[in-house]
Amino acid sequence: MVVNSWINNWDELSAYFEYSEPIRRIxxxxxxxxxxxRQIRKITKTKGGFSSDESLTKLVFLAYRxxxxxxxxxxxxxxxxxxxxxxxxxDRLSGYIR
Numbered sequence: 001m002v003v004n005s006w007i008n009n010w011d012e013l014s015a016y017f018e019y020s021e022p023i024r025r026i027x028x029x030x031x032x033x034x035x036x037x038r039q040i041r042k043i044t045k046t047k048g049g050f051s052s053d054e055s056l057t058k059l060v061f062l063a064y065r066x067x068x069x070x071x072x073x074x075x076x077x078x079x080x081x082x083x084x085x086x087x088x089x090x091d092r093l094s095g096y097i098r
Contacts, residue, residue, distance in 0.1 A: 019088065022081045032071070039067050 006013060016024060043063045050056040075081065086093050 020084050022077055023084055023088070026075065026081055036064075036067060039063065 016027065019027065040060060040063055043059065044056070047059070050059075
């Protein structure tokens with residue numbers, strides 16, 4: 001079933017590989033919500049039970065505070081990536097590139 005899905009949808013799936021490696025890395029690594037959920041699950045699954053909802057809320061808040069620090073960091077190779085985006089999506093990025 002999985003193989004048939006890949007075969008039937010190969011044009012859509014393979015579009016990802018048409019982008020350069022830096023653009024693929026940005027696409028692959030910028031799903032912030034999934035990353036956040038994964039990190040919260042990683043922290044909460046190692047704990048036994050929680051004595052109250054408040055204790056869970058505090059743990060999630062502290063985890064969020066640590067996780068959100070990463071969101072403030074700049075993206076490495078951004079100049080190269082934005083120049084490649086401007087080539088691939090020249091008509092869509094004209095108002096965003098300085």
